[in-house]
Amino acid sequence: MKVAAYCRYSSDNQREESIDAQLRAITDWAQKHGHTIVATYLDEAKSATNDDRPRFLDMVKDAVHRSFQAAVVHKLDRFARNRYDAAFYRRELRNHGVQLISVQEPLDDSPESVILESVLEGMAEYFSKNLAREVRKGQHENALKCRHNGGIPPLGYSVNPDKTYAVNEHEAAAVRMIFDMAAAGHSHADTIRSLHNLGFTSKSGKAFTRNSIHDILKNEKYTGTFVYNRSAAKDLDGKRRHRQSKDSSEIIRIEGGIPRIISDETFRAVQARMADRKQGGRARSTRTYLLSGIxxxxxxxxxxxxxxxxxxxxxxxxxxxxxxxxxxxxxxxxxxxxxxxxxxxxxxxxxxxIANPERAGEIMDEIEVQFNWRSQTSAQAIEASKMNITTIEAQINNITQAVANGMFHQSLIDKLTALEAQREDAVAALAKLSAEPVYAPDMDQIRALLSSEALTTAETPEDLRRAIRAYVTRVVVHPGEIDVDTVLSVAGSVLSPPASDKTFRLTRTYMRPQK
Known part of the structure; x- marks a missing residue:
């Protein structure tokens, strides 16, 4: 009989070796009874109290194809720890002709086995809920001592061997930057861009998202307040609801329980600004920074x-x-x-x-000069690439002719191999150059942008901020001078950051006043 093996270990103080032991027992059982394991499904650090187990669901889905006649587990509690899931998924398997077999609890189709199976499933559910209660009791005691209760600590913190929190200074710099930018009225997008430019990543090493920024800004722990048991209980499907809070009477809050990263004043200011934005408005004291992000x-x-x-x-x-x-x-x-x-x-x-009709002609002349230079440079690069390929092919032909005439030597073969690799690279480079068009400027669109009245018709600071981005992509502040970099695209809009031949750069440098 063809069977599928399913193994699982949860995070309840179990280790990966638990799966190895389960799989070994299933393999020994299959060999003893002359069965063949045709598929193996492993779920690591997954609880059986719900069906949020990817490989388990894959097994149930694969049962439709009838590629195996039985699903084998080490014990029934590896299959499910609540009676509803056990009955539901057992029925799903049976509907496709797949039976469930427990290595440690062999059952048949007799009436006695039905009763025994119900007892075993009930005991598994009792064990799961009792274990959860004992774990919560220990976590509650840990919380009262302001100790970490498992999982990944918030960005900005590390966990000491005694499970107390310590500030991770590199990560804390990112946290302070996130709060400072939020307090100053910057958008999440500006904050994410600034973090990326400085090389900061989230705790998992990934790029920040709007959701991760929001969660950081709402985390009270950064004020030095230890918070535990805040998130609402899982829903009926076992899904976490971390954005929903329990009643304050159920939450453990201990001020000064962990090291502080953010001041109370900054945290309150950020919460007030977020609440105001949620209501669709802006804080009265908000100042729009017109150059934010550039x-x-x-x-x-x-x-x-x-x-x-x-x-x-x-x-x-x-x-x-x-x-x-x-x-x-x-x-x-x-x-x-x-x-x-x-x-x-x-x-x-x-x-x-820039937006000066009197200078439009001069600017358009400058753009045309840049376009002509790019066209010439592109043509020269393509011609140089073709000549390089011709030279390489000539060398390859010479070596091939020499070998054909009997001048065989390993050094010639090595040289021939190297030249063939160079030819492949050169051909690829030529293809890339040929595929990159040099975009001709649309002078009518550029003329329209140069004569735009967006700056004079802006009614709010936000309108003015957007209008500036129609002309400026980068302002660089040096100790003694300031570079203002404006980029016009051939489509009449801005490419920011400027990174292609579609853009035409006009840069001016200004002296910075000394204090």
């Missing part, structure tokens, strides 16, 4: 983020852009730059030198 440090290349010092004791408030690397990683010595000055400089650059 201004960079000229020393380390990191994004510069907008910040604000509120007015105190009669002193006016002060908004500025600062290097995110200097603020969070502290390797950069670039100074802050006044936000109003920098924004006025960029707007002046656009109004006077």
């Amino acid at each position: 201004v960079y440090c000229g020393i380390c290349g990191a994004p510069m983020i907008g910040s604000k010092i509120n007015s105190t004791r009669g002193k006016p408030s002060y908004a500025y852009y600062s290097c995110s690397s200097r603020k969070h990683l502290k390797p950069c010595g670039n100074r802050n730059v006044d936000a109003a000055f920098l924004e006025d400089l960029v707007l002046s650059r656009i109004r006077n030198e």
Whole structure:
């Protein structure tokens, strides 16, 4: 008989070796009874209290094809630990002619076996729920001592051998940056872009997403408050509902229970801003940073983020852009730059030198020069690539002729192999060059962009912020000067960051005022 083996271990203090022992027992049983194992399904660190087990579901799905006549488990509790799932999936298997066999609990179709099977399944469910209760009891005691209760700790924290929390300074820099940018009114997209440019990743090593940024900003632990048992219980399908909270009376909160990363003031400001955005509005004190996401440090290349010092004791408030690397990683010595000055400089650059009908002809001439240069450069590169291929093929022919004339030597064969590899690379390079078109500028579209009134008709700071991006893709702040990089595309819109031949770059440098 052809059988399928199913093995599983949960995270309840079991290890991967548990699966090896189960599979060994099933293999011995199959050999003893003359059966053939045609498929093996393994679920690691998966609970049997629900059906969120990928390989288990694969086994049930594969039963439709009738490629095996029995599903074999080490014990019935490996198949399911609640009676509903046990009965449901056993019926699914039987409907496709597949029986369930337990190596340690051999049962037949007799009435006595039906009763014994029900008892075993009931005992498995009791064991699972009792174990869960004991585990929760231990976790509750751990929580009262502010100890880690398993799983992956939040970004910014590591776990000591005694299960207490410690600050991971590299990750904590990313956390502080996320909160600072949120408090300053930056969007999640701006924050994600800045984190990526600085090389930060999530705890799992993946890129940040809007959801991960949101979860970090809502995590009270960063204020030094230990929080446990906050998430609502699983739903009827066994799915977690971590975005839903239990009643406050059920949640354990211990202030000062873990090291602090974020101040209470910053955390409250961020929560207020998030609540305001959720309601569809903006905080009254919000300042829109017009260059957010396109201004960079000229020393380390990191994004510069907008910040604000509120007015105190009669002193006016002060908004500025600062290097995110200097603020969070502290390797950069670039100074802050006044936000109003920098924004006025960029707007002046656009109004006077780009969106200026009087200069449209001059700019279009400059774009045409760039286009002609690119066309010539592309043609030269293609011709050079063709000549390189011709030279290589001539060398290959010479060596081939020499070997044919009896001049066989291993060094010639090695040289021939190397030349053939070079020819393949050269042919691939030529194909790539030939496939890359040099885009001709659409002068009508460019003329329309140069005469656009988007800046003068902007009614809100957000409108103005979007309008700036129609002209500027990058502003680089150096200690003594500022580069404003504007890029026009042949389609009449902006490509940011500029990374293709579809863009035409116009750069101007301005002296930075010294304090």
